[in-house]
Amino acid sequence: MKSISSSVIRRLPRYYRFLSELDKKGIQHVSSRELAKRMCSTASQVRQDFNCFGEFGQQGIGYNVKKLKDEIENILGIKCHYRAILIGAGNIGTAIANQVVFENKCFDLVGVFDKDEAKIGQKIGELDILHTDDIESFCSINAIVTAILCVPKSEVEELSERLYNIGIRSFWNFSHFDLNVKFENVIVENVHLSDSLMQLCFRITQKSNSL
Amino acid sequence: MKSISSSVIRRLPRYYRFLSELDKKGIQHVSSRELAKRMCSTASQVRQDFNCFGEFGQQGIGYNVKKLKDEIENILGIKCHYRAILIGAGNIGTAIANQVVFENKCFDLVGVFDKDEAKIGQKIGELDILHTDDIESFCSINAIVTAILCVPKSEVEELSERLYNIGIRSFWNFSHFDLNVKFENVIVENVHLSDSLMQLCFRITQKSNSL
DNA sequence: TAGATTGTTAATCGATTAACAATC
DNA sequence: TAGATTGTTAATCGATTAACAATC
Numbered sequence: 380m381k382s383i384s385s386s387v388i389r390r391l392p393r394y395y396r397f398l399s400e401l402d403k404k405g406i407q408h409v410s411s412r413e414l415a416k417r418m419c420s421t422a423s424q425v426r427q428d429f430n431c432f433g434e435f436g437q438q439g440i441g442y443n444v445k446k447l448k449d450e451i452e453n454i455l456g457i458k459c460h461y462r463a464i465l466i467g468a469g470n471i472g473t474a475i476a477n478q479v480v481f482e483n484k485c486f487d488l489v490g491v492f493d494k495d496e497a498k499i500g501q502k503i504g505e506l507d508i509l510h511t512d513d514i515e516s517f518c519s520i521n522a523i524v525t526a527i528l529c530v531p532k533s534e535v536e537e538l539s540e541r542l543y544n545i546g547i548r549s550f551w552n553f554s555h556f557d558l559n560v561k562f563e564n565v566i567v568e569n570v571h572l573s574d575s576l577m578q579l580c581f582r583i584t585q586k587s588n589s590l
Numbered sequence: 591m592k593s594i595s596s597s598v599i600r601r602l603p604r605y606y607r608f609l610s611e612l613d614k615k616g617i618q619h620v621s622s623r624e625l626a627k628r629m630c631s632t633a634s635q636v637r638q639d640f641n642c643f644g645e646f647g648q649q650g651i652g653y654n655v656k657k658l659k660d661e662i663e664n665i666l667g668i669k670c671h672y673r674a675i676l677i678g679a680g681n682i683g684t685a686i687a688n689q690v691v692f693e694n695k696c697f698d699l700v701g702v703f704d705k706d707e708a709k710i711g712q713k714i715g716e717l718d719i720l721h722t723d724d725i726e727s728f729c730s731i732n733a734i735v736t737a738i739l740c741v742p743k744s745e746v747e748e749l750s751e752r753l754y755n756i757g758i759r760s761f762w763n764f765s766h767f768d769l770n771v772k773f774e775n776v777i778v779e780n781v782h783l784s785d786s787l788m789q790l791c792f793r794i795t796q797k798s799n800s801l
Numbered sequence: 802t803a804g805a806t807t808g809t810t811a812a813t814c815g816a817t818t819a820a821c822a823a824t825c
Numbered sequence: 826t827a828g829a830t831t832g833t834t835a836a837t838c839g840a841t842t843a844a845c846a847a848t849c
Contacts, residue, residue, distance in 0.1 A: 386840060388792060392785035396766065410806065419770055422806090423842055430808065438807045439849035455788050456795025470685035478682060479783045485791035524794060549794050551787065555607065559630055566797065568790035572690045572781065574603035576762065577666050579779035580696035581599060583735060583760050584667025586777065597816060621830065633830090634818055641832065649831045650825040 383454070387428050391451055393418060394428075398448035410441035457485050462522060463551075464490040466538060467529030468498050468508050471553060475529060476503045486525060490517050494534075511538070518545045527551045536561070594665070598639050602662055604629060605639075609659035621652035668696050674762075675701040675729070676738040677749060679709050679719050682764060683740030687714045697736060701728050705745075722749070729756045738762045747772070 397417050401409055411425040418425065429435060432454065435447045452458060463486040465476055472491070480488045481504055491503045494511045501508050509517060526542050528535055528550055535556035542550075549566040550558055558567040608628050612620055622636040629636065640646060643665065646658040663669060674697040676687055683702070691699045692715055702714045705722045712719050720728060737753045739746055739761055746767035753761075760777040761769055769778040 384840075389789070391792070392782070392788040395788065396785075412806080417768070417771065421842070423844090424840090426807065426809085427841075434808080436807050437849055438847070439805045441806065454795075455792045457788065457791060459791065459795060461791065461794055470681050471689060474681035474685055475783065479787060483784060483787055485787055525790070549790065551790050557628070560628065566790065566793045568786055568793070570781075570783065570786055571603070572686065573694060574607075575779055575781055576690060576694055576696055577603040577606065577668065578600070579736070579760065579762050579777065580668060580670065580672065581602070581666045582777045582779070583672055584665075584670060595816075623830080632818070634820095635816090637831065637833085638817075645832080647831050648825055649823070650829045652830065 383431055387431065390418065390420075390428060391455060395448065395451045395455065395457070398444055398451065401444045402448050407444055408437075408441040409444055411436075414442075455485070459485065460487045461485065461524040461549075462487050462489050463525040463527055464488070464492065464514070464518070464523050465503075465527040465529060466492045466511060466514070467531075468493040468495075468501075468503060469529065472527075472529030473503055475527065475553070476506075480527070488527075489521055489523070490514075492517075494530075514541065515545055518547070523547060525549045525551060527553075529553050532556045594642055598642065601629065601631075601639060602666055606659065606662045606666065606668070609655055609662065612655045613659050618655055619648075619652040620655055622647075625653075666696070670696065671698045672696065672735040672760075673698050673700050673733060674736040674738055675699070675703065675725070675734050676714075676740060677703045677722060677725070678740030678742075679704040679706075679712075679714055680740065683738075684714055686738065686740060686764070687717075691738065699738075700732055700734070703728075725752065726756055729758070734758060736760045736762065738764075740764050743767045 394414070397414065411422040414425045415422045429442065429447070432450060435450065436442045463480070465472055465480070465488055468491055476488060476491065480486055488506065491506045491508050492511045492514055493499070493508050496510070498508045499510050524547070526547050528538070530538060532554040535552070535554045535558070539550070539556070539558055539561065543562060543565070548564070550568070552558055552567055552569050555571065558565060605625070608625065622633040625636045626633045637647070640653065640658070643661060646661065647653045674691070676683055676691070676699055679702055687699060687702065691697055699717065702717045702719050703722045703725055704710070704719050707721070709719045710721050735758070737758050739749070741749060743765040746763070746765045746769070750761070750767070750769055750772065754773060754776070759775070761779070763769055763778055763780050766782065769776060
């Protein structure tokens with residue numbers, strides 16, 4: 380398998396989602412042209428993208444949906460079920476747990492923590508909300524790979540240090556605290572919603588300037 | 591002003607956030623080297639990025655934080671206060687409204703809608719939650735630029751058509767429904783949280799494979 | 802066979818990095 | 826003046842697009 384470039388990797392989740400849809404519908408083959416249309420891309424790019432990991436296409440017919448989907452699943456490591464904890468059971472934490480994490484095969488959410496006493500004992504999904512003081516003891520008896528940070532920026536500095544100290548090396552970070560700058564050799568996937576909103580703002584501005 | 595490439599645009603919100611921080615701290619100048627460190631980038635790239643919109647740097651001293659921040663503010667159109675409505679007052683919608691939209695100067699959130707009768711009349715921030723049936727009448731007396739879609743994928747198809755029909759041409763979309771494919775000449779900023787989670791999954795997988 | 806579509810090479814395009822004179 | 830740092834050009838690198846022979 381040739382190495383996969385970073386721009387291909389960024390596109391893999393979308394390919395995966397679309398191929399899953401096709402697979403559910405029972406569609407067995409799809410052409411690069413159709414995939415491109417759906418991805419807002421070009422047929423050439425789709426073929427180039429898939430070229431680097433084996434041969435799933437047949438001339439005149441297209442790509443085998445199921446095989447291609449399974450291959451991307453392997454590359455991404457979906458089905459690995461990495462064990463995760465979530466910290467911050469506010470609106471965003473609750474939404475993320477219910478609408479994204481529980482729906483997903485990549486990660487098993489096994490613990491939810493909050494520092495607000497009023498929330499302790501309430502549930503998110505099937506999980507009791509535990510106190511953040513108990514993170515260390517919880518993690519000492521549960522091997523945890525990833526922490527999902529849904530707490531305000533001001534709390535992330537101290538929290539991330541504690542998590543780092545108990546061996547957690549990957550983070551899904553919803554705050555603006557810059558974990559990459561604080562730690563080396565740590566995997567950080569940032570979700571900067573306000574950046575996304577500013578991008579939208581820019582595009583509206585650009586459009587109205589061009590009228 | 592030279593034209594701004596799309597990769598520069600993607601970085602502008604982060605520059606803006608960092609420059610705002612420096613400005614709040616009263617720091618007046620910053621070098622490309624420092625900015626690069628913070629951006630996980632290179633000094634060369636920072637200089638190249640700023641080169642395309644005027645001259646804010648002084649040899650030997652660095653960039654004027656305030657001027658540079660204001661310029662980016664203008665380019666992005668922050669302070670335009672585009673009027674927006676949000677549809678779907680669940681966990682994600684509530685979190686987005688409180689933690690992102692109300693905190694932001696780009697958009698003025700002026701209406702929140704949900705189809706769940708039980709939520710009608712409750713408040714998000716200072717706004718009463720209204721019924722989605724009332725979107726058309728609300729928008730006929732309030733000029734709305736943008737819709738923030740926090741409803742399940744299954745509802746977006748019909749909803750987006752209604753919004754399109756009353757003239758809304760930009761969307762901040764939290765569902766996986768593909769508005770770009772449905773409409774032309776519409777600005778869509780997608781937030782695909784599950785894609786982000788898959789990226790994280792991939793990076794963990796990649797790291798454990800390389801050990 | 803004719804039509805469709807892949808796999809792959811080559812060409813183009815754009816983004817990043819390196820280098821250094823200019824200048825504060 | 827010496828040190829720091831920009832602005833800008835040139836070189837490199839990588840990603841996208843075009844083209845077409847191979848083949849189902």
